[in-house]
Every structure is written in structure tokens, then in C-alpha cells.
Amino acid sequence: MTEAAPLFCMEGVSKRYGGVRAIEKADLDVTAGRIHAILGENGAGKSTLIKIMAGVVAPDEGRMALDGRAATFASPAAANQAGIVCIFQELSLIPDLSVADNIVISNPPTRFGMIDRGAQRRIAEEALARAGASDIHPLALVKDLPLSRRQMVEIAKALARNPRILILDEATSALTAADVSKVFIVLKRLRAEGLALLYISHRMHEIAELADECSVFRNGQKVATYAAGSKSDNEVVELMIGREYSHVFPPKPTRPKSETPPVLETRKLSWTERLRDISFSVRAGEIVGLGGLDGQGQRDLLLALFGVLRGCSGEILIDGKAVSIASPAAAKSKKIGMALIPEDRKTEGLMLPMTVRDNLSFAALDRVSHGGIVDREAERRLIDDMIKLLGIRTAGIDIAVGALSGGNQQKVVIAKWLMNQPRIILLNDPTRGIDVGTKQELYQLLRKLADAGAAIVFYSTDYDELIGCCDRVLVLYDGAVKRELVGPEITERALIASALNIDMAEVGRAAVTA
Amino acid sequence: MSDLSTTRMPAFMRRLDPAVTTAFVCILVLLLVGSMYSRNFLSPEYLLQQLKVASFLGIIASGMMLVILLGQIDLSLPWVVTVGAMMSSAVAGYGELGSLLSVPFGILCGIAIGLINGVGVAYLRIPSMIITLATNAVAQGLMVVYTGGFSPRDNASAAMRYLATGEAIPHVPNAVICWLVVGAGTVFLLTRTTFGRSIYGIGNRERAAYLSGIDTRRVVMTVFAISGGLAAFGGVLLAGYASKAAQSMGDAYLLPAIAAVVLGGTSILGGRGSYLGTVAGVMLVTLLLSILSVMQMPEFGRQIIYGVVIIGMLLLYGRERIQR
Numbered sequence: 078m079t080e081a082a083p084l085f086c087m088e089g090v091s092k093r094y095g096g097v098r099a100i101e102k103a104d105l106d107v108t109a110g111r112i113h114a115i116l117g118e119n120g121a122g123k124s125t126l127i128k129i130m131a132g133v134v135a136p137d138e139g140r141m142a143l144d145g146r147a148a149t150f151a152s153p154a155a156a157n158q159a160g161i162v163c164i165f166q167e168l169s170l171i172p173d174l175s176v177a178d179n180i181v182i183s184n185p186p187t188r189f190g191m192i193d194r195g196a197q198r199r200i201a202e203e204a205l206a207r208a209g210a211s212d213i214h215p216l217a218l219v220k221d222l223p224l225s226r227r228q229m230v231e232i233a234k235a236l237a238r239n240p241r242i243l244i245l246d247e248a249t250s251a252l253t254a255a256d257v258s259k260v261f262i263v264l265k266r267l268r269a270e271g272l273a274l275l276y277i278s279h280r281m282h283e284i285a286e287l288a289d290e291c292s293v294f295r296n297g298q299k300v301a302t303y304a305a306g307s308k309s310d311n312e313v314v315e316l317m318i319g320r321e322y323s324h325v326f327p328p329k330p331t332r333p334k335s336e337t338p339p340v341l342e343t344r345k346l347s348w349t350e351r352l353r354d355i356s357f358s359v360r361a362g363e364i365v366g367l368g369g370l371d372g373q374g375q376r377d378l379l380l381a382l383f384g385v386l387r388g389c390s391g392e393i394l395i396d397g398k399a400v401s402i403a404s405p406a407a408a409k410s411k412k413i414g415m416a417l418i419p420e421d422r423k424t425e426g427l428m429l430p431m432t433v434r435d436n437l438s439f440a441a442l443d444r445v446s447h448g449g450i451v452d453r454e455a456e457r458r459l460i461d462d463m464i465k466l467l468g469i470r471t472a473g474i475d476i477a478v479g480a481l482s483g484g485n486q487q488k489v490v491i492a493k494w495l496m497n498q499p500r501i502i503l504l505n506d507p508t509r510g511i512d513v514g515t516k517q518e519l520y521q522l523l524r525k526l527a528d529a530g531a532a533i534v535f536y537s538t539d540y541d542e543l544i545g546c547c548d549r550v551l552v553l554y555d556g557a558v559k560r561e562l563v564g565p566e567i568t569e570r571a572l573i574a575s576a577l578n579i580d581m582a583e584v585g586r587a588a589v590t591a
Numbered sequence: 592m593s594d595l596s597t598t599r600m601p602a603f604m605r606r607l608d609p610a611v612t613t614a615f616v617c618i619l620v621l622l623l624v625g626s627m628y629s630r631n632f633l634s635p636e637y638l639l640q641q642l643k644v645a646s647f648l649g650i651i652a653s654g655m656m657l658v659i660l661l662g663q664i665d666l667s668l669p670w671v672v673t674v675g676a677m678m679s680s681a682v683a684g685y686g687e688l689g690s691l692l693s694v695p696f697g698i699l700c701g702i703a704i705g706l707i708n709g710v711g712v713a714y715l716r717i718p719s720m721i722i723t724l725a726t727n728a729v730a731q732g733l734m735v736v737y738t739g740g741f742s743p744r745d746n747a748s749a750a751m752r753y754l755a756t757g758e759a760i761p762h763v764p765n766a767v768i769c770w771l772v773v774g775a776g777t778v779f780l781l782t783r784t785t786f787g788r789s790i791y792g793i794g795n796r797e798r799a800a801y802l803s804g805i806d807t808r809r810v811v812m813t814v815f816a817i818s819g820g821l822a823a824f825g826g827v828l829l830a831g832y833a834s835k836a837a838q839s840m841g842d843a844y845l846l847p848a849i850a851a852v853v854l855g856g857t858s859i860l861g862g863r864g865s866y867l868g869t870v871a872g873v874m875l876v877t878l879l880l881s882i883l884s885v886m887q888m889p890e891f892g893r894q895i896i897y898g899v900v901i902i903g904m905l906l907l908y909g910r911e912r913i914q915r
Contacts, residue, residue: 385802409804417802425802428795430863439792440803442785449784493803 610856662861705819
């Protein structure tokens with residue numbers, strides 16, 4: 078595997094964000110003329126690894142070497158200079174500029190201090206040809222191109238910087254099958270030209286087709302590097318599983334057969350290309366998890382249910398009756414009684430400079446006011462109840478909520494919605510970035526709410542939570558429900574296998590969703 | 592943890608916002624400086640006169656404060672003030688009924704312009720800086736058409752004159768009472784109503800407010816309408832004070848209104864600020880103006896000093912924000 082000296086190597090690199098370790102003493106060797114695939118589940122540290130290589134973040138410790146010489150990159154520009162170019166998951170093109178403008182954007186050719194448009198066009202044409210996309214006109218505006226073409230421009234833009242190491246982070250996730258095979262031809266040619274390629278993808282079959290060697294990351298560390306094809310899908314999944322956890326989950330009740338119509342049901346819910354024909358139902362007292370890799374439509378699904386997304390098709394039924402939910406205001410109305418605990422508490426859940434009181438009562442102002450005038454006594458009583466129920470530790474209700482710890486802030490977000498006594502609770506990755514103790518309290522709370530009759534939809538990027546908390550888990554892939562796991566079927570192995578959309582004999586008993 | 596005294600305490604502390612304290616200290620300093628120029632400066636007559644002048648600005652700045660709390664700005668203020676003044680005077684010409692309706696009609700015209708601003712910002716998503724500037728230009732054009740470019744011939748109605756210059760309570764100008772009423776209403780709105788909470792919420796984080804099920808667009812639209820109404824009310828009083836409306840009489844109020852709000856510690860980015868601060872800001876600006884004119888500072892000098900003071904305050908408060 079590692080013949081000759083590697084082009085780039087990384088030793089003992091660590092990076093922490095606050096108290097959370099993103100990667101810990103990671104090693105990686107990248108060799109010229111090979112395609113190296115990086116595998117790992119959500120939060121395994123892949124993104125951080127790449128960001129360190131590309132100079133986006135600085136590592137806390139560890140060494141990196143390029144051509145055997147120690148290297149540090151102060152900025153993405155410095156990494157580019159050294160020949161490391163990264164194509165990120167999110168497109169970085171400016172829609173209102175032409176393709177050629179975008180390709181040379183960081184370093185346009187100049188003559189007498191002005192951009193040399195002729196040279197710019199030549200460079201763009203060369204780069205596009207090299208990327209196998211010579212059909213794209215360099216003067217076309219990026220916004221006029223379809224998504225898959227834009228991705229090709231992105232690749233051309235990277236190639237125009239003459240990289241020695243090209244990193245592709247989920248670069249094919251927006252492409253159609255035909256485009257993917259084109260990109261593969263290009264990537265293989267680049268490999269033949271002696272580039273080192275680092276390829277990150279969740280699509281196992283792509284990796285099998287493309288990679289020369291693979292590294293598996295887990296929990297911030299590299300756990301294995303092996304020659305591509307030397308391990309079965311099964312073994313790869315084994316490598317990706319296996320974090321030690323100390324979560325304590327409340328026991329799940331045995332579900333009684335309920336005759337009442339589900340509290341929440343969707344039929345063929347679709348939104349642009351992000352959600353495809355999603356049909357599922359949640360009964361009172363049930364916790365339904367949303368699983369799958371990050372960004373497969375779970376967030377969009379929750380937002381669609383909550384009335385945030387415009388232009389959804391399909392039906393949403395509450396108590397068996399079709400309703401239209403046009404805004405969060407409609408979603409929280411008494412008739413529907415929905416609550417959404419949003420993903421980012423700092424920008425979506427809370428107003429950090431405002432007081433605990435103002436934040437807690439913000440979504441429930443209707444309940445604590447008469448004719449638009451806030452009844453401060455009623456408000457205080459309700460707030461005190463909530464603070465007690467959730468055990469929010471705060472020095473008082475008139476201090477800024479931004480002064481609380483992350484876990485307590487998250488409790489405020491949840492309490493704020495419980496003030497409305499919702500019947501349907503949607504949670505968007507609510508345990509991200511909070512301490513283990515608070516997590517456990519939240520698990521208990523969720524079960525308590527479900528037992529009290531709430532219908533809960535729970536998206537989490539942490540598989541252990543899904544296993545420990547949920548009665549059922551819907552695994553999403555590419556905006557569609559790929560598999561529904563019920564009760565004892567919810568195992569880490571089944572979750573990962575279905576998240577990666579690979580068929581495994583062990584989980585062949587896949588329940589087909591309605 | 593919460594008997595009455597502890598919950599009151601932080602509210603009281605919030606009133607001691609450093610910006611508000613600074614503004615009040617500045618007022619005292621200005622009074623001292625002024626009294627060194629002229630002994631009349633501390634006389635009750637002079638101070639009451641200043642308070643009366645301040646109430647016009649105070650009413651206008653109240654609307655501006657609400658808009659700024661949202662994180663927006665209302666640049667249509669100058670000509671909405673003028674529209675209020677001119678339209679109320681115009682109606683005053685139509686006999687008994689006109690005289691009665693002059694004040695409400697002037698305010699209604701302001702609310703109408705404010706509604707257009709509000710719809711533009713909230714529903715059409717036009718940046719407030721652009722749409723309010725545009726409606727300001729349109730209002731100016733309409734008024735020029737109406738008057739034919741000359742100063743309007745209509746006189747203020749008796750009601751307008753009474754509101755601006757009368758004294759229902761001896762020695763207390765009615766204008767000051769008007770400001771008191773508007774101020775009390777604003778304080779109540781901001782601290783006691785769901786609408787007020789929504790304003791702070793939207794100013795802090797519009798997305799979070801929207802996801803909390805607040806009808807953010809309706810709130811934004813309403814605030815602009817209130818701002819337009821208050822600006823026009825200010826114009827009505829000004830016309831009553833001068834007993835006539837005049838072209839571009841509102842031009843002198845845009846910068847002072849923004850200055851008063853910002854000097855009073857309301858964050859120009861929205862979401863933070865108290866009405867007490869705005870009161871302090873209004874008095875500060877009025878006194879500053881008065882002293883500058885006592886010192887016979889020419890107009891350009893006043894403008895320069897305004898601008899510099901605003902920039903200075905923004906720098907001061909901006910830094911405080913970053914520290915957090």
C-alpha cells in the first residue's frame with residue numbers, strides 16, 4: 078500500500094472544538110497517483126480532517142508534511158499554493174458571474190492591472206476540457222447551469238489551480254448517474270497524470286469502483302487503512318461501528334395496538350428534489366426516529382411539516398384529517414398543536430441577548446396574555462413550572478439566556494415549546510453539543526412526554542440515540558424513506574447499512590414503508 | 592427564586608443601562624455648559640420651552656425607535672412629517688367638520704404611507720432603507736404637486752394649534768402632554784404586550800421569532816404603520832406650533848430622530864433598547880441643538896456635530912456588542 082514516500086502525510090493531528098474532540102491523533106498518508114477513499118459515519122471527523130488539510134482550520138497538535146518537508150497552512154490560499162485543492166460539499170460558485178470568472182476567481186490573469194479576459198477564457202477552456210466538460214461555454218452564467226453542470230465547473234475551478242492533491246468532499250452527491258461516470262473517467266485520468274486524490278463519499282459502490290485504498294475513521298480516529306476490495310461491505314460497516322457509549326436510556330414500553338388514527342400522517346410529501354414521496358405516520362405515545370446520514374432530507378422533512386417550506390406537494394394529515402400548514406404560526410395553533418425544536422439553538426431557537434423569561438414565553442405568548450396584554454403573573458407561574466419540570470439551572474428568569482450553559486440553553490428551547498403543550502413534537506438533532514448529563518435528562522423527558530400522549534418525531538445524527546430512544550426509525554436516503562426499522566430491528570448495524578443504502582442479508586427483512 | 596423584589600431588581604438594573612446613564616450625564620453636562628453661557632439657561636421658562644420643543648422630536652422619535660428595534664430604518668420620516676402637517680392643514684380649510692377631522696386625517700395619511708413601507712419591507716422583502724427612501728421621494732413629489740411648489744396657503748386648525756401650543760394644565764404645554772401620552776403608550780406596548788415582545792424578538796433574531804410561530808410580517812408591517820402615524824402626528828403638532836405647514840419642514844427631523852434613538856442606547860442592529868433611553872436621547876439632542884444655536888453655530892456646524900456625535904456613539908456601543 079505505502080510504497081515509496083507518500084506525497085503528503087499527517088501524524089498525530091488533533092483538533093478540539095470547545096470540549097468536543099473532532100479528531101484525535103489522526104494519521105493519514107496520501108500517495109501520488111492513487112485514489113484514497115475516506116469512510117466514516119456522521120461526526121467521525123472526516124470533515125475536520127479535510128479542513129485541516131485544506132488550511133481552513135488549524136490543528137491543535139500534530140505534524141503535517143508535504144514531499145517530506147514539514148508543512149503548515151495558515152489559510153486556504155496557502156494550501157492552494159502548496160498544491161492542495163479541495164472541492165467542498167457545498168458549492169462555492171458565485172451564481173451571477175460567468176463560468177470563466179468563477180474558474181479563475183482567486184487568481185485572475187491580469188494585464189496592466191486589468192483582468193485579461195482573453196487569457197481568462199483560455200484558462201477556463203483548458204480547465205473545462207481537463208474536467209471533461211468542454212461542452213460548457215466559459216461565458217455562460219453559472220446561475221443558468223443545472224446543478225450537475227455546476228459541479229463540473231467546480232471541478233474545473235479546482236483543476237485550474239494545478240493541484241497536486243485534489244480533495245473531493247461528497248463532490249458527486251449532486252450529480253446524476255451519467256455525470257458521475259463522466260467524473261469518474263476524469264478522476265481516473267487525473268490519477269494517471271500522477272495526482273493524489275482524496276475521495277469522500279457515502280456511496281459505497283462509487284468507492285468500490287474508484288478507490289485504490291480506503292481509510293476508515295471512527296470517533297475522530299483512523300481505525301484502519303486497507304487496499305480497496307480487500308474487505309467486504311459487511312466488514313467495512315463493522316469497522317465504522319463500535320464507539321463506546323455510556324448513555325442511559327429509559328426503558329421502552331411495549332406498544333399497545335392503537336385503534337385511533339395516527340396524530341400525524343403524511344402522504345407522498347415532496348419538496349423540490351430534497352424530499353421524495355415521504356409517507357409515514359406517528360401515533361400518540363410513539364417516538365419515531367429519523368435516521369440516515371447527515372443531509373438526506375431529514376431537516377427538510379421537519380421544516381416541511383412545520384410549515385416553513387413553500388411549495389410542498391403531498392398531504393399532511395392531523396388526526397386523520399388533511400390540513401394545510403402554511404406557517405409556523407399555523408403549526409402551533411391549538412388545532413394542530415405542533416412544536417419544532419430547531420437545529421441551531423443560537424440562531425433558530427433562542428434570542429440570546431433576551432432574558433430567560435422573554436425566551437420561554439415567546440412561543441406561548443397567546444397562553445399568557447389577554448387581548449394582547451401579557452399577564453405577568455400567569456407568565457411567571459407557567460415559567461416556574463417549566464423551569465422546575467426541566468430542571469433548568471439559571472440564576473433567575475431575568476438574565477440573558479445567552480449566559481446559560483449550552484445544555485441549559487437547549488432545555489430552554491424545549492421548555493419554550495412545552496409551554497404550548499404540543500401534541501406533536503418535532504426535534505431536529507436536539508442533543509448536538511450538549512453534555513452527557515443533560516442528554517440523559519432529555520431522553521427521560523422525551524419518554525415521559527410520549528407516555529403522556531405526545532407524538533414525537535426525533536431526528537438525530539447520533540445512532541445510539543435513535544437505538545435507545547425510538548420505537549421506530551425511518552432511514553432516509555436522498556430525500557426518500559429507504560427503510561423502516563421497528564423495535565428490535567433498530568441496531569447500529571441495520572442503521573448504518575440502510576443509511577449507506579447497501580443491502581445486507583442480516584437486515585434483509587426490510588419493512589417496506591407505505 | 593422569585594419573590595417580587597428579585598424579579599424587579601434586574602428590571603431596575605436594566606434601566607441603568609450604561610448608554611442611558613451616559614445620555615443623562617451628557618444632559619447634565621450640557622445644562623452646565625449652557626448655564627455658563629447664559630444665566631437664563633437654567634430658568635424654568637427656558638427649560639419648559641425646551642421640553643416643548645423636545646416633545647415634537649420625542650413623538651417622532653418614538654416611531655423611529657420601534658422601527659430601529661426591529662433592525663430596520665424609516666427614512667421616509669421627513670416627508671411623512673410634512674404630509675401630516677400639510678394634509679391636516681388642508682382639511683382644516685373645510686369648515687367646522689374639517690377643523691374637527693384635521694388631526695386624525697393628518698395622522699391617517701402618515702399611517703397610509705407607513706403601511707406602504709411596511710408592506711414593502713415585510714411582504715415584498717424590499718430593504719427598508721430603499722423603500723422608505725422611495726416613499727419619501729413620492730410623498731415629496733405629491734406634496735409639491737399639491738402646493739404647486741409654493742408654501743401652502745392653508746392655516747392650521749384651532750385643534751392643531753391647541754394641541755401644540757395650548758396649556759390644558761397651567762404651565763404645562765399640551766405638546767408635552769401629547770408626548771407623555773405617546774411615551775406611556777410606547778412603554779406599555781414594549782413592556783406589557785405580546786406585540787412588544789415580538790418586536791424585540793424579531794429585532795434580535797427574525798428567524799427564531801418566525802420559527803416560534805410569530806407572524807413576523809404582520810408585526811413588521813404594523814410597526815412601520817405606527818412609525819408613519821407618529822411621524823405625521825409630529826407634523827400635525829409642528830404645523831399647529833407654527834400655525835402653518837411649510838415645504839420640507841420635516842427635513843430637520845430625520846437625523847435628530849435617529850440620533851435620539853441611538854444616543855439613548857437602542858442598538859442600531861435592533862432588538863435592544865429602552866424607551867427611557869430614547870427620552871434621554873431626545874432631550875440630549877434638543878439641548879445640544881439649543882446650545883449650538885445659543886452659541887450662534889451656523890447650520891453646517893450643527894450638522895457636522897450631529898454626524899460626529901452619532902458616529903462616536905455607534906462606535907462606543909458597537910464595541911460593547913462585540914465584547915459579549
